[in-house]
Amino acid sequence: MRAVRMTAPGVLEQVEVPNPTAGPGEVLVRVGAVGACHSDLHILDAPAGLFPTPMTLGHEIAGTVDTLGAGVSGWSAGDRAAVYGIIGCGHCRACLRGNENQCREIPVGGIGLSRDGGLAEYVVVPASRLLRVGDLDLTQAAPLTDAGLTPYHAIQLAREKLRPGTTCVVIGIGGLGHMAVQLLVATTAVRIVAVDTSVAALDLASRLGAHDVVQAGPDSVDRIRTLVGSPPDGADVVLDFVGADPTLTTARQVVASGGQVLLVGLAGGTLPVRPVADEPPTLPLETSVEVPFWGTRAELREVIALARDGVLRADVQTFPLAEAPEAYDLLRRGEIHGRAVIVP
Template identity: 70%
Template sequence: MRAIQLTAPGTLELVEVPTPTPGPGEVLLATAAVGACHSDLHILDAPAGSFPTPMTLGHEIAGRVAEVGSGVTGWSQGDAVAVYGIIGCGRCRACLRGLENQCRTVPVGGIGLSRDGGLADHVVVPADRLLPLGELDPVQGAPLTDAGLTPYHAIALSRDALRPGTSAVVIGVGGLGHMAVQILSVTTAATIIAVDTSEAALRLAKRMGAHHTVQAGPGAAEQIRQLTGPAPDGAEVVLDFVCVDASLDTARQVVSTGGQLTLVGLGGGTLPMTPTAGPPPVPLETSAVIPFWGTRAELAEVIALGKQGLLRAEVQTFPLTEAVQAYQALRDGEIHGRAVIVP
């Protein structure tokens, strides 16, 4: 079968590999769609030894059951499924509570991260990672497993603060950010302010339910303040899907006293939090959280939103033979919404 593999640090190739066989408790999926994520670029760029090689990438997976391994019940050939990509240890306190995204034993383990992922004609996954898609288009189902789940989880961590009359700022309207705008729109009554450098992204945010859009740049914080009010008022929740120095600086300037900064992006910027004798770098009582992916229960809720037509990814599709080019387009900022590979 064909597979898109990380064959060496910085090297992504389309290769031919044997079709895998499911072991006990596993299923073989015929891959229908796989989302291309910015975190895949971080895997590609990571130093030697950070991830196994060769390894098939792809952790946003939708497909159909092709074969079940011994001991698997509840799934039959042809079932349409989405894959929950995290594989925790199953034994630590976090995993036992269903918080596998907080596993205390396996910091970052999962399909397309520590074992072969879905950018192939077939992929083997543990049967307990599957959730039913029903009639939902797999091109829509695949992005829900990360591009939908991650912002859903991030928003869930702040849900108590997102009451009617509050404001939420979404910085970065990309693969995750445009889903965050929709999730805020359909699950909260907060005023949604979307921020991005791209006019096209801001138009997308408007279509997805943003009440206001702001061009990122030196004057962004002031424009947001005109909408949320002067300090100590401001946005109760700021979700930064970029997390470079500039976006973090905007985030800290517009969050309210007692507000929450939710840092999702992998931009590597710096956010000062330590109190000083002078004006504090962030408002008093401000908290910051770094969410990671989400739980299986949350993914079931995200899929339910998708089935109801309340959450829909803006997608650009590519055949498997053009997956390498799709990742380059993602790196170059040419993808609006989510790139989805369709084997």
């Protein structure tokens, strides 16, 4: 079969590999769609030895059940499913609570992360990773598994502060950010302020329900402040889907006292913390900071339900498998709006 693999650090190419076979407890899935994520770029750019090579990338997967391994029940050939990508140890306290995204033994383990992923015609996954998607378009189902799940999990962590009449600033209206706007619209009654450098991304945010949009630039903090009020007032919640130094600076400068900053993006920025009485604080008093990672299987089921109800839809650009390396180049250059989805 055809597969797009990281054959060496930084090298992504399409190759021919043998068809995989489902082992006990596993399912062979015919891949219908797989999302291209910035996390894949971090894997490609990682130092040698941090991730296995060669490895097929792709952790946002939806497809059709092909064959069942020994001991698998509850699934039949032809069933349509999304794949929950995380594979925890299964026995630590976090995994036993269903929080495999907090696994204490395997910090970053899963499909397309520590074993072959979905950028191929077929992928083998543990049966426990499958969730039914019904008649949902597979190009829509695939992004739900990360681009939908990660912002949903972040919003769940901030749910207590996302009360009617509060304000949430969403920084970065890309693959995850444009889903976050829809999730906030569907599940809260907050005022949404969308921030991005791209006018096209801000136009998308407005169409999806953002109440205000601010183009990122030298005066963006002041412009956001005109919307959320002066310190110690401000945004009750800030979701940063970029995670670079400029966006984190914006986040900490517009969040309210007692607010919450959720650092979701992986652009390598630093958020300083200096609660010193005789110097300007880097964060307002009583502000909390969380670093969400992906989400739980239960949350993914809820995200799929929202999509099937028609209130959550990914803005996708599709590419054939042979053009997956090109899609990642576009993603690296910031030329993908919404989510790139590869269709084998």
